[in-house]
Amino acid sequence: MSTTSQSDRAALIIGASRGLGLVLADELARRGWRVIATTRRSSGELQASADAWNGRLKVESLEMTSPEQLTALRERLEGCPLDLLFVNAAIDRGNLPIHEVSTEMFTEVMTTNALSPLRALEALRGLVAPGGTVAVMSSDQGSISRNTEGGYELYKASKAALNQLMRSYATRHADDGHTKLLIDPGHNQTQLGGPDAPLVPQESIPAVVDVLEAQSGAPGLQFLDRHGKTVPW
Template identity: 35%
Template sequence: MSHPRRSLVTGANRGLGLEFAQQLLERGDHVVATCRQPGRASALNGLVGEYPGRLHMLPLNIADPRSIAELARELPLVCDGLDLLVNNAGVLHSGERFGSVPPANLDDSFRTNASGPLLLTQALAPVLAEGARVVNLSSSWGSVSELEAFRTPSYAISKAAQNMVTALLAKALGERGIVVLAMNPGWVQTDMGGAHAELTPSESVAGMLKVIETAGADDSGRFLDWRGRPAPW
């Protein structure tokens, strides 16, 4: 590639999103990092000084179509195209029990985890470069075949729907050579995964970036884990 790679990461204020931004900057990318309130993203703001001119922060509420439209309008002001889109922003409502799952949880989870990535990718499709990569951060909890118990239904349902989003986007963007992947990052030490998880964010993201880098057209629409192994639907 003759120019530095141009990447956009959603939910980049913490956890895996922040780690993606960090590692993409370290490899030389120009990075657009989005989150709901960039002014309060202290760790992300700290990277601006470390990588002058290569990190831009823009506000985005992935669950709000108006916010997505505004991002699409603002993006050309800081970036002339995208080689990588990482749909990382997500929400998990804990403590749900059968018989008392709040409808608002289901609505919020679907808008954030499933329809949000679809609508964002659709809005940014005109600026995706030929052969670009789109990565949707999924979860083993969205796997129907691995379901063991009734747990976090709003999250599980929305991630299963997000996997279909990945398959649909692969079909829609395939003619342009754009590879779309659903990725299971593993059990990671984040606010969502907890302190006792198996992987550090650094390990998970480093593994995923290797998979993203080497994925080919035949991989588009697949569900892979952070090591590149097929994940069960």
């Protein structure tokens, strides 16, 4: 387990301009973490939150799909050890059956939802202190065994691919001493989840942070929901 004191815990949140990532950054800061939060473009909400936390929450610019920008961020954060690296990024291009999905759409969604999060982990994992945690926002939509209802085939496939790639990552880095988590936050009212979702981030994200803190130091890879229960692969 990380020996960092609670008041000195540091987190890097990739994808925090809005929705779940924004609330996650704010909740960690509220609990005393020092937080670095990234956004692709200027975010009034994230900057307002950073201003309110008087230096506890800092904003960095990052286009996660750019390997060059990942490398540049890694260089800017050199010497800033992290207790938590959390990648939160996903897009959805509608509820199309897979045969109606264009090659361009398939490539865009898979690149953003599956490939880029793992690139981010690989680029930034060296910043994570011994006993620290690397985590990715997943979804039970990526659970193959739970895929018993129709719809959103591309999104589901991208999250299943993310989960599989995270398994490969965990296997390859099995001895690095990092806790590795895939997190299902539930169906939330965000731009991605829609206005009719049963949860709001202000309810689900504190529970997610409870899980992150409770699992600190745990070995191996786990796929957990916001209650800390295992999500089936």
